Ligand SMILES: Nc1ncnc2c1ncn2[C@@H]1O[C@H](COP(=O)(O)OP(=O)(O)OP(=O)(O)O)[C@@H](O)[C@H]1O
């Protein structure tokens with residue numbers, strides 16, 4: 003027997019060729035370019051990065067906030083990842099997020115239910131509604147061949163205006179404001195929300211300053227749910243027959259059809275799951291942080307950032323957790339260089355932009371390399 | 383007949399080794415080709431022929447070894463270098479831009495411009511000149527999507543010549559051609575060598591090697607076994623050198639016991655992509671316990687017929703009954719549930735998910751059934767064990783179920799599909815071009831597998847463009863012409879001439 007067992011590369015080769023190394027290198031490059039930009043603009047980059055790092059890690063409250071920032075991004079990233087792995091490009095996470103948040107607010111405000119049950123019901127309704135919203139794009143693609151990018155972009159705007167219309171109706175609008183009523187306390191997932199302001203809570207917390215600090219931010223269960231969702235996405239994609247079907251359709255529709263998989267149904271299902279994911283990001287944000295929805299002058303960007311998060315996470319479910327955290331930390335810690343250094347906020351935007359760009363360039367590079375490799379493969 | 387100039391070595395590959403990970407695809411291979419020579423590469427599926435040629439064309443870098451082009455050491459970093467050195471390659475899967483015209487495809491990347499606009503007139507003239515010179519007739523203004531596979535291949539060859547190719551690599555050029563197109567290609571090869579071109583050809587068909595090549599290098603499991611002068615070597619010798627054992631070309635079959643009707647096709651009408659009736663009132667019955675071969679020139683409705691039987695193409699009128707049950711316009715899944723399995727003609731399009739592992743591909747139709755999944759959850763343990771078993775039984779190489787299907791050689795991809803479909807143990811096995819691109823050893827294996835099905839009392843429907851295969855394997859032969867069956871004869875009474883006449887629309891009783 004000849005030695006034709008699998009590909010065992012040397013450790014060195016494996017490290018060099020690994021996706022993770024690639025990503026980490028990109029992040030370092032991004033930070034370097036950020037530093038150069040700061041330097042050119044006349045600021046001390048070492049100082050700026052110090053402030054950023056301190057701004058995220060020096061207090062438990064900051065850590066708490068960074069996680070809060072990261073949570074919706076992880077989940078919209080999962081939404082984009084899920085669609086991507088099944089051959090679809092979900093630009094619509096933005097709109098699905100809006101629908102999720104809106105429905106969560108409606109159910110959270112109008113429906114009166116016992117504690118835990120209310121949270122579950124809000125979550126499910128929001129996810130289902132956003133799933134149907136995403137499903138529309140899937141349906142348009144499956145039945146009429148409308149490209150999902152076009153359909154989801156349009157659905158994003160429809161979601162935005164639907165949100166703004168409903169928020170301004172008297173039945174939902176908190177008078178004299180641009181926001182809706184708050185959800186009931188029973189629908190909140192903020193940790194120890196009542197207790198931390200109560201007599202006993204305050205007493206206990208002042209004896210435990212780190213925890214007190216941590217809870218002074220609206221720490222909530224969203225992050226834990228995000229991790230659970232990441233595991234769920236991994237599991238569905240890789241370990242279930244549904245995932246097998248969806249991936250098969252994503253890779254090769256014709257072969258999937260031949261194998262007895264219903265291609266149209268798969269496209270719709272996939273967009274529905276992606277939609278439900280993005281929608282749950284919106285729901286968790288309402289239940290854990292904002293407690294209401296507001297009149298949106300522009301898109302909030304959770305869905306679009308989700309694309310970048312998915313990209314940085316290598317379009318893997320678990321990778322999204324880390325890239326989401328990175329993104330959250332940057333978005334939270336970045337602007338902190340502004341007050342002490344006097345750096346205009348644009349510098350922060352440039353920094354975030356550069357990192358994303360540097361992540362994307364190697365990806366582009368890889369796509370080109372893969373296209374070339376595909377050329378090699380075809381050569382038989 | 384020889385145009386060889388032994389004073390000029392145009393290609394010399396010395397001690398070429400190519401490894402993928404720790405798998406050695408080429409092991410210390412030497413290859414010398416002289417000017418004006420046609421040199422064949424022969425070897426089993428996965429022997430490493432395509433890999434070796436990809437190294438020569440600069441698509442892969444050799445792990446070790448040297449390449450000399452016109453006796454000058456050359457490092458071929460990428461295909462651009464190869465093209466500069468006068469090397470052209472026609473891949474088995476063409477790389478043409480479908481909506482572009484022939485001329486546009488040929489000049490792609492080397493456009494002559496006038497000002498800022500493309501000088502299309504000159505391009506068309508250039509192409510005409512070139513095609514006249516080598517007898518490679520094409521219509522420069524036709525769109526690729528509208529021309530036949532044989533024509534597309536000519537375009538690929540012209541493309542290489544247009545870029546100044548002196549050395550032409552043809553990777554399994556005949557695998558997708560009709561017999562007539564193959565004859566034309568052989569003529570083209572002759573005319574090219576007469577004008578001093580050098581050709582390296584990969585093919586599994588020994589007859590073609592005999593007809594075209596001066597020398598033949600035989601590769602087995604990555605190693606060069608021998609280089610022989612073709613005129614002094616018999617087909618049997620070539621085959622046994624390549625496989626390492628005697629090969630039986632003749633299929634051995636027991637007398638058949640005629641069974642009941644398995645599938646009944648009644649007055650079927652199916653449209654092709656352009657909306658024309660490709661299958662046009664076709665009726666056919668296949669019995670269990672027999673292999674029915676469908677002979678016909680490519681494009682007479684074979685593909686559409688099979689897609690309709692498979693549930694992939696809409697049946698306009700007519701009926702299909704399987705074991706007496708109506709399966710007209712049922713989904714592929716329902717067709718399969720009625721015990722019909724199909725080996726599709728286009729393995730990369732229909733048969734495989736190239737980005738799935740071999741194991742995942744082996745359960746493509748059964749992923750939702752036990753033991754591969756239970757209540758919606760896949761059992762990779764069972765899937766991989768199943769795959770390991772099939773890999774052993776069907777001798778798929780490499781023996782690694784986790785490897786992606788796209789990393790397999792063409793022949794081994796085909797084996798994965800055949801293994802999967804045969805183990806479905808269908809009442810009717812439809813095999814469309816099942817041996818396309820397979821080596822003689824593997825062909826023998828596939829043919830035996832089909833006969834085994836038949837001997838088990840199952841029905842087999844064999845569709846092939848190769849008359850030899852049809853005559854060799856079938857019990858009865860039906861001939862399709864313009865979407866209709868024009869005659870059915872017993873395989874014992876069939877010869878190439880009668881079938882040829884029928885395939886041209888002569889009909890059984892035609893003159
Ligand atoms: N990119 C790759 N990565 C890993 N293994 C590869 C790769 N390309 C080819 N191989 C392996 O190298 C071996 C030789 O493949 P190659 O395509 O050269 O075979 P071949 O002789 O052309 O066979 P066929 O007649 O079936 O086309 C095969 O076992 C194949 O699986």
Ligand SMILES: [Mg+2]
Pocket residue numbers: 382431432433791792
């Ligand atoms: Mg090959």
